[in-house]
Amino acid sequence: MIQLKVVYKENESIIEFGTENILIGKSNDAEIQIKGWLISQKHAMIKKLPAGYVIEDLDRGANGTYVNDSKVDIYGPLLEGDCIKIGKYKFTILETNEPFHHSNEQSEEFQNNIRDTQSFDNKEKSIQEEEPVVLTNVNKPIETNLTLFRDTKLELEKDMKLMKELHKKLVETMDLERNDISNMSDNELFETASTCLNKIIDNDLTINRTNIERIKKLVLNEAIGLGPLEQFLSDKSVSEIMVNSASEIYVEKRGKIFLSGAVFSSDQAVLDIIERIVSPIGRRIDESSPMVDARLKDGSRVNAVIPPLALKGPTITIRKFPEKRLTVQDLVDMNSLSADMAEFLESCVLHKRNVIISGGTGSGKTTLLNVLSNFIPNGERIITIEDAAELKLDHDHLISLESRPENAEGKGSVTIRDLVKNSLRMRPDRIVVGECRGAESLDMLQAMNTGHEGSLTTLHANTPRDALSRLETLILMAGMQLPLQAIREQIVSAIDIIVQQTRFACGTRKITHITEVTGIEGNTIQLQDIFKYNKSGYNDDGVIQGTFRSTETIPSFYQELIDSGSEINTDYFNL
CATH class of the missing domain: 3.40.50.300 (P-loop containing nucleotide triphosphate hydrolases)
Structure with a gap:
C-alpha cells in the first residue's frame, strides 16, 4: 500500500492505493487523473517492485517528472517524505508500508535506472500551464475547485440506480394520487413531491439509508426542478453551465471552465428538464425541431439540442443572467x-x-x-x-x-x-x-x-x-x-x-x-x-x-x- 498527499494550489487531499501499478496523466484510465497543457495522457507510472515502489516517467519529453526537485526517468524506492512534481501538481509520499531505505546495498541494476537531471526550480519557471480542469481519483475523494467527487465509481453507480428507482416511483405515486400540479405554486409542488417521496422511502425497507438525504434532494431537484443544475444556478460565482451529456456537466467559474462532477440519472431526465424549461414560454423541442433557444425565469439564456443532432445525448447550455444588473x-x-x-x-x-x-x-x-x-x-x-x-x-x-x-x-x-x-x-x-x-x-x-x-x-x-x-x-x-x-x-x-x-x-x-x-x-x-x-x-x-x-x-x-x-x-x- 502507498499513501500520497496531493496538492495543487489551495486543493489538498490524501489518497492511497493497494494496486501494483498507478497511472498518472490525462487519460480516463488513469488512477490519478490530472489536467493541463503540459500533462501527457500517460505521464508517469508508480510501480511496485521487489525493492519497493518506484516512479517511472512515461512522458519522455521536455515536461518530465521530478522527484525531490530533480528530473528523473526512473526513481526509487520511494520513501516517506519524497516529493514528486508533475507540472504544478505535487505528490508527497506519506506511507509506503515498505521497510526499505536508500543505501549502498540497493541492487546495481536498480541504481542504474535512476536518472537525475536539471533542477526542478529552473524548469518550473519555464512551464506555463492551463488551469487544470479536474483532478479526480476513484479510490479516495479529492477536493477540486468546484466539487467533491464520489469515493468509488461503483458507489456512484449504486446511487444513480437508486435515484432512477425513486424518481420513477415518485412520478407514479403522484399520478396515482391525481395531484393537479398545473395549478400548484412552486412551494406547493415541492411540499407535495417531498411528502410523496418520504412515504416511498418509509414504506420500502430495502432502500439503503446511506446518504439518503442527499439522494432525496437530487431526486426532488430532478423531478420538479432542474436536477443537478440547481446547485450551479444558485452559485453566484458560476456564469455558464454546459451539459454535454447526462454524465458530463461543465461549468464556467470566474472565467475558467471546470468539469463539475455532477450528473443526471439518465438522458430522459435531461430531456424532461429541457421540456420543463421551454414549455412555459411557448417553445417546443422534439425530433422534428431538435434545437431550441429559451430563457429561465431570471432571464438566463438557454440553448438545448437533442438527438438525433446531439450524438452524446441531450445537451443544455445556460448563460446565467446576473442577479445584480450591471451599471x-x-x-x-x-x-x-x-x-x-x-x-x-x-x-x-x-x-x-x-x-x-x-x-x-x-x-x-x-x-x-x-x-x-x-x-x-x-x-x-x-x-x-x-x-x-x-x-x-x-x-x-x-x-x-x-x-x-x-x-x-x-x-x-x-x-x-x-x-x-x-x-x-x-x-x-x-x-x-x-x-x-x-x-x-x-x-x-x-x-x-x-x-x-x-x-x-x-x-x-x-x-x-x-x-x-x-x-x-x-x-x-x-x-x-x-x-x-x-x-x-x-x-x-x-x-x-x-x-x-x-x-x-x-x-x-x-x-x-x-x-x-x-x-x-x-x-x-x-x-x-x-x-x-x-x-x-x-x-x-x-x-x-x-x-x-x-x-x-x-x-x-x-x-x-x-x-x-x-x-x-x-x-x-x-x-
Missing part, C-alpha cells in the same frame, strides 16, 4: 473600460449615434448592450427585438418583442427580420436589436438611415474591420442583389461607432477598441480608433495587463455637436 460604473470597477470611455459612450448614446457592439461568443456584448441602452433618456419610445428576451431596461416607454420559431406544421415563424420591419410602423425613437445574424441586418441599416438614429445592436466579429466585413455578408444574405459599393455606402451612412468587446484567455472581458466610421474612399470604408486597449502582458496569476488610452483623435461628429450648442467634454482627447 457602467460596475464595468469601470471591473476594469472592462476606463471612466473616459464610459463617458464617451454615454455621450454617443445621448446624442443619437448609431452604435454596433462587436465581439466573440461570451465576450459580454449583451451585457454592454444592456448598459448602453440604459443611457437612452427615459422619455423616448424604445423597441427591443430579440430571439430570447434578455435585455432589462429601466424605461417607462418600452416595448419588448421576441421572435417565434415555426410550429409543428412548419408554419407560424416570426423572425427577427419580420419584427424589425414591423417595428418601423410602431413609431420608435430607438430600435435595439439583441443581435444581427442574418438578413435583418439590411432592415436595421435602413432603419438607421431613415430617421431612427441612436439605434443599437450587436454583431459577432473579432475586430472593428471584421465587423464591417461580416455586416456586408449578412446584408448579402437578404437576397436583394445589391452591388457591394451600394452596401458599403449604406453602412457608412448608417453606422457611427463600433465598440469592440474581447474576452481574453484569462477570462477577463474588456473593450479593446472604440472606433468611428468616418467615410468611404474608393472601395474602402475608412475607420479611426478613438480609444484603444494596449496590452502589456500577463501578471503572475495569468491575468491580462494593459492600459486604456485615447488616440487623441477627436470624433468627426463632435464638431456637429459643438456647432449645435451641445456641451461636449473633449478633455480625454488632449493627453
